[in-house]
Amino acid sequence: MGGDEAGPVPMDGHDFALWEKRVDALMVLCSSKGHFTVDGLRRALEDMGEDAFEKHSYYERWIAAVNQNLIEGGVYSLEELATRMEAVAQRGTTYGEAAHGAQPHSHDVHDHDGHDHD
Amino acid sequence: MPHDHHDHDHDHDHPHDHGLSPSGHPYRQDDDAPLTYWQRMEIAVRELLIEKGVTTAAEVAAQIDLMDSRSPANGAAVVARAWTDPAFKARLLENAGDASREMGFDIGPLHLIAVENTAQAHNLIVCTLCSCYPRNLLGLPPDWYKTRAYRSRAVREPRAVLAEFGLNLPDSTTIRVHDSTADMRYIVLPARPAGTDGWSEVDLATLVTRDSMIGTALPRSPQTVAQDG
Numbered sequence: 313m314g315g316d317e318a319g320p321v322p323m324d325g326h327d328f329a330l331w332e333k334r335v336d337a338l339m340v341l342c343s344s345k346g347h348f349t350v351d352g353l354r355r356a357l358e359d360m361g362e363d364a365f366e367k368h369s370y371y372e373r374w375i376a377a378v379n380q381n382l383i384e385g386g387v388y389s390l391e392e393l394a395t396r397m398e399a400v401a402q403r404g405t406t407y408g409e410a411a412h413g414a415q416p417h418s419h420d421v422h423d424h425d426g427h428d429h430d
Numbered sequence: 431m432p433h434d435h436h437d438h439d440h441d442h443d444h445p446h447d448h449g450l451s452p453s454g455h456p457y458r459q460d461d462d463a464p465l466t467y468w469q470r471m472e473i474a475v476r477e478l479l480i481e482k483g484v485t486t487a488a489e490v491a492a493q494i495d496l497m498d499s500r501s502p503a504n505g506a507a508v509v510a511r512a513w514t515d516p517a518f519k520a521r522l523l524e525n526a527g528d529a530s531r532e533m534g535f536d537i538g539p540l541h542l543i544a545v546e547n548t549a550q551a552h553n554l555i556v557c558t559l560c561s562c563y564p565r566n567l568l569g570l571p572p573d574w575y576k577t578r579a580y581r582s583r584a585v586r587e588p589r590a591v592l593a594e595f596g597l598n599l600p601d602s603t604t605i606r607v608h609d610s611t612a613d614m615r616y617i618v619l620p621a622r623p624a625g626t627d628g629w630s631e632v633d634l635a636t637l638v639t640r641d642s643m644i645g646t647a648l649p650r651s652p653q654t655v656a657q658d659g
Contacts, residue, residue, distance in 0.1 A: 314558025314609065316582040321594055325573045331469045336570070337493035338476060341485050350612040354560055370561070370576050372468040379475050388478045396474035400465075407469045 331407055332371040339378050348381035356380045496536070500569040504535050505617060506638035508567070509649075510631045512544075513622040526617060530567055537566040543608075546619045547645075551604040554592070554645035555616040556584035562610035564617050568640065575644065585609065595646040618645040625652045 328336075342348060356377035357364075364373055383390055403410045479485050508530055512519040522529040526544035530537050542564055545553040557563065558581050563571035574580050583591050588605045592598070599605065608616045620642045626634060637655065641647035 314556075314581060314585045316578075317586070318579040318582040321574050321579045321583070321591060322577055323574055323594075328570060331472050333494045333497065334476060334490060335472050336497060337490045338472075338479065338485070340497075341489060341493055342479070345484065347484065357560065365578055368468070370573075372466075375468055375472050375475065379471055382475065382479075387482060387484060392478060393471075393474055396478060397470045400470045400473045400477075405465055406463065407465050407473075410465050410470065411473050 329407075331411075335371045335375045335378065339374060342378065342382065347385050347387060348378075352381045352384075353377045497565070497570065500566060502568050502638075502640035502643065503635070504530075505564070505568045505640075505643045506635040507631075508533060508535075508617075509619060509638045509643065510635035512619055513626075513634055514631050519619075522619065535567060537564075540564065540566040541614050542567065543614060543616050544619045545606065545608060545616055547621045549621070550602075551606055552592075552599055552645065553606050553608060553616075553618045554584060554588050555608045555610060555618060556581060557610040558582075558585055559609075559611065562612050562615055564615045564643075567617065568643065572640065592646060595641065597647055618643050620649045623649050623651050 339353070343350065343353075353374075354377075357373055360368075360373060360376065368376070379393065382388060383393065400410050403412075476490065480487060480490075508522065508526075511533065512522045512529075518529065518532075521532070522544045523546060526542035527537065527540050529544075530540075530542060545555075547553055555563075557575075561571060561576040563575060565571065580591065585607050588607050589599065592605070610616055620638065622634070623637055626637070637649040637651070639647055639650060642649045
């Protein structure tokens with residue numbers, strides 16, 4: 313990529329969304345805990361091919377790379393991921409709804425919460 | 431942890447309320463947009479990591495808070511001190527990571543190298559491999575820093591790239607482009623603007639912009655500051 317020809321530098325920016333910040337946090341935490349290295353992440357990013365840079369946003373590519381490294385490292389299986397992603401989709405049609413549905417799982421101190429997520 | 435993680439759990443009348451996220455942050459606009467495949471993956475990965483005991487929700491929230499607390503203002507404070515304290519400047523150029531830690535910034539294991547702009551040479555930083563950036567000092571990089579266009583062209587035609595940022599340097603100025611890696615990241619130490627004799631460290635820091643520490647701009651001038659009020 314360095315040295316390639318390319319068009320003008322796009323100056324547009326955006327505020328990071330919560331889900332993007334979470335991808336960033338997961339990347340830092342899993343890396344610091346030794347579940348993958350930056351080299352492993354970059355290999356996964358580069359394996360996506362050049363068109364991934366056109367099709368997907370920065371943190372879309374990063375969650376894909378994080379996920380691939382975690383599966384390769386045996387932290388969870390592809391089947392577990394697929395099952396959970398399907399369950400997430402059932403919770404709602406927006407990120408807020410889908411992530412909110414995770415409360416009883418992610419906050420074990422809140423078991424009294426009592427939401428019915430089915 | 432500045433956030434309260436409990437209140438919103440008791441709002442049973444509004445199961446889909448959009449007040450606070452599980453990490454205690456206000457929901458952002460995108461939370462109302464249709465859920466994407468990649469957002470589903472983020473939620474699923476995060477939940478699996480928590481269930482497997484790799485991390486906790488609190489740890490994820492704390493990491494987000496830590497990154498949110500990092501900003502170009504940290505780098506500006508470092509630069510301003512280097513402008514006013516020759517001994518600190520020497521330490522900064524020797525080991526920018528240690529000099530930043532000395533000022534109390536929690537930058538983790540970041541290996542940081544400061545490169546000094548002079549009358550003869552201007553420095554520009556890029557990461558041609560991916561998006562390496564002194565994020566533990568300056569926060570997350572701007573979007574343009576991560577674009578193909580910037581990463582490709584900064585090393586090929588830096589003068590043209592700088593011109594797009596509105597920075598036209600004389601041909602006599604040498605431009606040094608520094609390609610960052612995950613293990614070695616750079617920060618530009620810009621030259622102190624003229625007309626700032628006697629300025630305090632705090633006032634000087636207001637002249638130091640994010641882009642001036644990347645090298646795509648110069649610090650603000652006292653004249654610019656006066657015009658902006």
